[in-house]
Amino acid sequence: MKEKRKRLEPTTYVKGILDGNRIILSRAITLIESQLEEDQELASKVLEKVLPHSGQSMRIGITGVPGVGKSTFIEQFGKLVLNEGHKLAVLAIDPSSSLTKGSILGDKTRMESLAADERAFIRPSPAGTALGGVGAKTRESMLLCEAAGYDVVFIETVGVGQSETLVKGMVDFFLLLMLAGAGDELQGIKKGIIEMTDALVINKADGENVKAAKKARREYTNALHLFPPNASGWTPKVSVCSALKNEGIVDIWEMILSFQMKMKRNGYFEENRSQQRVAWMHENIRYMLERQFYSNRKIRDQIESVLPEIKSGKTSSIAMARKLLKSYFAEIKN
């Protein structure tokens, strides 16, 4: 992948994607991920053309801390989805990818049999913050995959950073993988994630773990009932499975199908997607406004120099914000 490739014509990308050509799809995603201005423009054109062919998939977010067995789960769950006659795209948001060249999530050997299957498309997606914000690339890549005929999409993320909120904002169904344990199994999970989930799946319910997993299911089911309901009217479900032994996986798929049916019937499915699209526009506006502001050299220096007095409370945060805005607008008008 290191050699420089020539860019293709926009129509070549579009036709390739709509034909389900995996190589072209891959190259189009690379284009989307590129930071070069020309690539961005080309990617925009391609995206606009395939957009009418996107949106037809079931979008499922899958998260969980490292060690929870995400790869094995996705492999088993993915195979089930393929056997049900679907085409599956797995996009893994990789928080490490902007730091290191190699990446945990990007390693296709994690999901060997899924990666070998023609009906599955696996791709790590950089979480990088440049040009459009965390997750921007993933969302656009998802749309390309849909246009290429993948009618089930998994967005995989590690439940420890801020990527979950973003994933929540681009999927139809959000699933949190967990382990049964002594109540401290969530030390690694960020606050607020549990309240986002549509399903909480306790993995590794096998061997000596079965009893603990069932106990955890009971406890979480009770706990979730105490919490406010989702906007959709869907009560989050708790289930147990063993990805390793391939047990309980089919129940999860059936749960998702039942969710999809209910949400399409009560109108929430489309309503949610509309809201996501509008929210996504506003998030990008906010992101771009802030990026413009904070990338201003003079502003950055100014912030750096006043930070100590802000921290100590010597200067009012609001007064300083007003002052910085004034400098900024004076600056860009020049």
Add this chain to the structure above:
Amino acid sequence: MKEKRKRLEPTTYVKGILDGNRIILSRAITLIESQLEEDQELASKVLEKVLPHSGQSMRIGITGVPGVGKSTFIEQFGKLVLNEGHKLAVLAIDPSSSLTKGSILGDKTRMESLAADERAFIRPSPAGTALGGVGAKTRESMLLCEAAGYDVVFIETVGVGQSETLVKGMVDFFLLLMLAGAGDELQGIKKGIIEMTDALVINKADGENVKAAKKARREYTNALHLFPPNASGWTPKVSVCSALKNEGIVDIWEMILSFQMKMKRNGYFEENRSQQRVAWMHENIRYMLERQFYSNRKIRDQIESVLPEIKSGKTSSIAMARKLLKSYFAEIKN
């Protein structure tokens, strides 16, 4: 309060506040709440002068849905705090105040004996979104109250809107009032609030309710243990009380004192405040950037006209954001 008052000299406000003069304090808060540019400038000057004298209070956020008994609770809890030798300011963020002139929370008759006490200062705080964002006025008013010698501040809010996140960002301790019930008592509470709280207090634990309240305490205690811990290392506590019968109130005050001691010892107390001040500056920057953007007439018209194609997914949200930003910057450079 309707007649127009002359503005005072900045030094008069500053001296009055530092002397603990309630009338001057009140007028300074009115200045802070004013939308007039001259008032804002004057308020800024006053705030900067009294800022070094602020920050010495224990800031407690209190939220809960209407009907939970917030007024009675605050009245009883407030009296206890006064009897412990403190001066108490109660700032109620009133979501209704920007819509109607009258307001539920602003009604001092809600807390009659507290309102009559010289050592307490009660004031509704408009939630209005203008000039500095929701809660901006409340935060600045709190600083004035502190400078006037109030060493305990309650920030009261109704747990149904977006004001809780803001309150969470300005207090040291966040308390959620609840009722025991059939598990559906939280229908009105916004998702995410429970995970913000340092204490969950089940009110109206009297008469026939005692048993249900104790059961709820057990259930919530179990539930909270399943959730990720707070950044402070503090495990949220669940307690029961009857504000009406004045039972269990002292335990809550002791819990808060114990929290304060622990957090000051482990450094989280100051660390949290520093972070709040920095976050508050950035929130205000974001707010002001967005306000500038969205108040641009041309941009607003443009958004209105493209909204249907964004909702339906016909146009990419990111592409549209980019386009709007381009128009905006072209516009303001002219």
